Each structure stands twice: as structure tokens, then as C-alpha cells.
Amino acid sequence: MADEMRRIALAARPQGAPRPTDFRLETAPVPEPAEGEFLARTLWLSLDPYMRGRMDDVASYAPPVPLGGTMEGECVAEVVASRHPGFAVGEIVAGRFGWTSHAVSGGAGVRRVDPALGPVSTALGVLGMPGHTAWVGLNEIGEGRNGETIVVSAATGAVGSLACQLARIKGMRVIGVAGGAEKCAYAVEKLGCDACLDHRGADAATLSARIAEAAPQGVDVYFENVGAATLAAVLPLMNVHGRIAVCGMIGWYSGRGAADPMPLPPVWRLILTRRLRAQGFIIFDHEASRPIFLQEVAPMLREGRIRWRESVAEGLEAAPEAFISMLEGGNFGKQLVRVAAPSA
Amino acid sequence: MADEMRRIALAARPQGAPRPTDFRLETAPVPEPAEGEFLARTLWLSLDPYMRGRMDDVASYAPPVPLGGTMEGECVAEVVASRHPGFAVGEIVAGRFGWTSHAVSGGAGVRRVDPALGPVSTALGVLGMPGHTAWVGLNEIGEGRNGETIVVSAATGAVGSLACQLARIKGMRVIGVAGGAEKCAYAVEKLGCDACLDHRGADAATLSARIAEAAPQGVDVYFENVGAATLAAVLPLMNVHGRIAVCGMIGWYSGRGAADPMPLPPVWRLILTRRLRAQGFIIFDHEASRPIFLQEVAPMLREGRIRWRESVAEGLEAAPEAFISMLEGGNFGKQLVRVAAPSA
Structure with a gap:
């Protein structure tokens, strides 16, 4: 298992509501980071309604996922190997790695997650x-x-x-x-x-x-x-x-x-x-206000003034069914997939 | 003629496009201003697309014209008699007097028109x-x-x-x-x-x-x-x-x-x-910026940097036909009705 990378690819463009056969699990050897890169192991994958739009072959605010490409999405992940000076093994990061168990990244668009703010999964939900x-x-x-x-x-x-x-x-x-x-x-x-x-x-x-x-x-x-x-x-x-x-x-x-x-x-x-x-x-147009948002809302979370709720699907393989269900309102709170437990 | 007030009343609520029979010309003696009022004699009546909405019996941003009521509209008028300390005989004013040859007003919502800014009809169009x-x-x-x-x-x-x-x-x-x-x-x-x-x-x-x-x-x-x-x-x-x-x-x-x-x-x-x-x-929500607008645009008019064009119908009786034609795009530029010539 540790030597295998799993990812969910877009197998077919859905007609109407997505079906399980529109997705495909693929495996490959875990990639190695080159100089200036790090390897991230996904802990949590976020499922969000906007992803439905990316499955269609129509222009939107972002290009569609290509057929056979990894479904897009944001993850909270652990750095498990690093040849990048800015990311150390053991650090928790959030990035748009996609529906995948592992990803190699040069750090673009990746942000550090501060576990002191709350459970790291909140970086995909109430604090994300x-x-x-x-x-x-x-x-x-x-x-x-x-x-x-x-x-x-x-x-x-x-x-x-x-x-x-x-x-x-x-x-x-x-x-x-x-x-x-x-x-x-x-x-x-x-x-x-x-x-x-x-x-x-x-x-x-x-x-x-x-x-x-x-x-x-x-x-x-x-x-x-x-x-x-x-x-x-x-x-x-x-x-x-x-x-x-x-x-x-x-x-x-x-x-x-x-x-x-x-x-x-x-x-x-x-x-x-x-x-x-x-x-x-x-x-994505409002990155400038994210620090202000965090500064305002993270203390509310710590003080218990804000509640949040998560729907958790277990394992990357469960992502398609959880996504399909979410589009029909089957989730209750932020829909997440627990892809792996943190090491140690 | 000078002793008669003419007005156009709403005779019927139109079904679809208005027809001449939806309007009715009525006459009455010219009213006398009471203490604190003045009598205005309409020179120009403005016809505007929004008036179509006031003919329907449905809530909008303003109440509908009642059946038998005078059609609403803004006029440029001359003060011909005054018992109001703020308005002198001979002054040119703009106010929402309606489709009428004369109106008595206490001055609410009436503004003075400065003939130095341009022809007074522009107070209903490019400067209005x-x-x-x-x-x-x-x-x-x-x-x-x-x-x-x-x-x-x-x-x-x-x-x-x-x-x-x-x-x-x-x-x-x-x-x-x-x-x-x-x-x-x-x-x-x-x-x-x-x-x-x-x-x-x-x-x-x-x-x-x-x-x-x-x-x-x-x-x-x-x-x-x-x-x-x-x-x-x-x-x-x-x-x-x-x-x-x-x-x-x-x-x-x-x-x-x-x-x-x-x-x-x-x-x-x-x-x-x-x-x-x-x-x-x-x-009507933007009254606060009207002086700024006038300050910017009136000089452009004087300097000939701004053109305007008027479609003029002659006489109050011509207002219904001109209005009906305007709704079909028959006007070319600001649609006005010349109700009377200024005295002297």
C-alpha cells in the first residue's frame, strides 16, 4: 500500500447526474520528488459542488478536467519526503492536489496548515x-x-x-x-x-x-x-x-x-x-482577504462560538459515491474523504 | 384658452401596448394659488418610458396612476402667479406636475431651472x-x-x-x-x-x-x-x-x-x-449626485462637446400619440411635448 499511488480519474463526462462509472480508480508507483519538490501524502480530500462543473466539457471560470485526468480538488496532506527548502517532512499543507493519495509538488499554490487553529480537516471547511x-x-x-x-x-x-x-x-x-x-x-x-x-x-x-x-x-x-x-x-x-x-x-x-x-x-x-x-x-478572486477572514474566524472557532460539522467518507475509493450523494443533498455539513491517517 | 386648464387623464388601463382610448383630455378652470403656493404654466412636458409602468395597476417603485388621475410626468414650467415667497412670477421651474397645462404647487420637489445652462427644455433631457x-x-x-x-x-x-x-x-x-x-x-x-x-x-x-x-x-x-x-x-x-x-x-x-x-x-x-x-x-434614489452631474455635464454642453436631440410633439393633446409612438421606438432623441410658448 505504501508504495502505491491511487488516484480517481474522470472516466466519462456525465450526462446529467454523475454515475459511478464516470470515475475510475487508477494506481501507479508513488512518485519521487525532484530537486525543489516535495512528496505529499493526502490525509483529507475535500468534495465540493463546483467540481460538477469541471466534469463538463464547457468553458467556465476554470478549464474542465480532461478525460482520464485526475479529478480536481483540494487536499490536506502531510509532507513525507522533501527536496524543497520551504517544506519539511512532517509539515501539514493544503493544496489542490486532486483526488489522489499522493502528489509531488513544487509548492505553487500550497499553503501551510497551522494545527493550532483547529483540527487540520477544518483547513478544507470552516477555516478553508x-x-x-x-x-x-x-x-x-x-x-x-x-x-x-x-x-x-x-x-x-x-x-x-x-x-x-x-x-x-x-x-x-x-x-x-x-x-x-x-x-x-x-x-x-x-x-x-x-x-x-x-x-x-x-x-x-x-x-x-x-x-x-x-x-x-x-x-x-x-x-x-x-x-x-x-x-x-x-x-x-x-x-x-x-x-x-x-x-x-x-x-x-x-x-x-x-x-x-x-x-x-x-x-x-x-x-x-x-x-x-x-x-x-x-x-479564487479573493485571496487577498483570506488572512483577514482567518484572523476573524479562527478565534471564534477556538472559543466555541462557531460550530462546524463534517460528513466523512472513508478511503479514496469512496470519493465518487460520496460526491454523487452530496450533489443530491446526502451530506450533512462539509463533505470530506479521509484518505489516510497522519503518521505517528 | 388662457382661462382653461387642460390635462390628460388615464381613462383605462392598457392591455399590452397603450391605445389612444386609454387617455382622455379633460378641461377645468385654471386653479388659483392659495397662500404659500404658486401657479405654473407648462412649457414642456417630458415623455419617458417609465410612464408605461405607472399605467398598470401593479406595485412598482411608485404607486400606479389612479384611473381618472392625471398622467404623471415632469414639466418645465413658468411661474405665472405666486403667493409663495420662494418662487417669483417669470421664473422657470421643473417639477412633476403631470400631463397638464397648469398646476398649482407648494414647491415640494420643484427645482429652479437656470436658462444660462442651455435651452430650458434640456432640463427635461440631457441636463435633467x-x-x-x-x-x-x-x-x-x-x-x-x-x-x-x-x-x-x-x-x-x-x-x-x-x-x-x-x-x-x-x-x-x-x-x-x-x-x-x-x-x-x-x-x-x-x-x-x-x-x-x-x-x-x-x-x-x-x-x-x-x-x-x-x-x-x-x-x-x-x-x-x-x-x-x-x-x-x-x-x-x-x-x-x-x-x-x-x-x-x-x-x-x-x-x-x-x-x-x-x-x-x-x-x-x-x-x-x-x-x-x-x-x-x-x-430618484440618486438626488445627492445631481449637482455633481450638472457641474460636470453642463460645461460640456456649453462647449459643444455633448450633443443632444429632441423629438417634439406640438400641444398637450398630442402627448398620447407621441407616447405610444415612443414606446415603439418612433422617437429619435428625447421625446418632449411643447405645451406652450414662454410669455414675452
């Missing part, structure tokens, strides 16, 4: 890209302010759960939307949402009426992670000068958007008459 | 609400910058024609979209657009290809006045971090939006993947 995404969406895109009302969709997901908590700490009224009674209860009891509505089995009009009841002053900020019926439910409730932080649209991934007849003209009309701002963002 | 709208949309909402490319729809309209010229003066590449060869020629030859595309007889894909040819660096700002096929043509050309200033959607007024099947999901996806910002605005 999803956490930073929540922080940017709430503060820089949504410009949430004390006393305002925010709706967060996918409220118990990796991004949504921190967005809810940071908004609550800011003094906002926080309305979550999530799938299922268990997640909704968690959002209210553990994340501190003022209310959380279950989108399952509710059409847009019903969901909208429930959100309206929970948001008597209307909605100032919508933290958009899902699109689809949840978007249709929130839009009519937006207040004048409201902001929509467009972070994801998991309800429209896997080609489902193409079948959704939701028309643009009434949305465009609302944007005009209510003077709304709808703004998309991708966390 | 449409001009200010162009300035805010370009600078504050679109954040157009030197070296960037902007597309302006309804490029020869009251708002669009100033947006084009201010963008050109700013050093932007300016692509107009307008209806018909004559307007397009005017946009290039007189407004200084680098190119102007005719949306008539072109579907969205064809129009998009033509705009793409004129915008080899893509589109950074879209000044949106029309929606519909023009929006569909511009969207795929938007650059990463592009801005859409949503100012109007005349192509979707009169209920035409309801029949347009243009779907939201691909637009939402573009907003996300290209990190676009789509923001609606209404000029």
Missing part, C-alpha cells in the same frame, strides 16, 4: 475555502449589516453553515433554507438561525409564503447557493436595495437548469424596480 | 432626469473605466445618447445598439460610438455576432435599457467582473416580457462563472 467563501459572500458581496434580514440557502452545507453563524454574530435576522427536518432543526438549534424552512416537498409559492412569515421585514440579503425553486421563493421577498450574493446553484447543476422554465423577464424587472444587486463571485 | 440617469448608470452603477468596452442599448434615446458620449469622453470603447440605420448612423457620426448595431430584423445570435466583432476585447459594461433580444445578445460577451447597469427594459414593457421565454438559469450561471454584477437603479 468554504469558510472564506461564506465570509466573502456575507461581508463583501452581500454587505450584510446589523439589523438586516438574510436568507441562506443550503444553510447546513459547508458554506451556508458558516454564513448563517457569521450573520447571526453580526446581529442579522437569519433565515435558513435546507433539505429535510433534521437539517432544519440543526440550523435553528445549533447554528442559531431564527428560522429554517424545508424546501423538500414545497413548491416555490409555498416556500415563499413560509419564508415571508419568518422574515416580516422582508429580505435584505440572499446568500444564493442553490438557484431553482428556492431562488424563485426568495426573489419576491427582496427589499429595495437588496443584495443577492450568487455563490452557487446546486439545484441547477447536472444540467437541471436547462429543463427549468423559470423565465428571466420578471426577475430582471424586480432587479430594476427594487434596485437589487445580483453579483456572482468565486473565492 | 435622463441625463442624470446616464451619468449615474455609467459612473456609479456600471463603474465604466478608461480603456474598457461598453455596450449601450437604446443608444440614441434620451438616456443612451448621453451615456454613449460620456463613455466616449471617458476613453471607453463604445458600442451602441439602436433601431434602424438612421439612428445607427447618428450614433456613430454624431455621438462618437465606435460602432452601432441595428437590432431590427436581427435575432439575438446574429446581433451577438455583430457586437462581438465590434468588441474584440469583450464587454465590460452593459448599459441596459431594453432587455429582450439585445440582452440575450450582449450577455454571452460579458467579460469576467463585468457590470450590467439595469436602467430599463423597454423591449419588455407593455406585457411583452410575459411572452418572452428567455430562461433565467443560463443567465444566473453566467453571473456566477463570470462574476458579473447586475444592478438595477432608479434615478
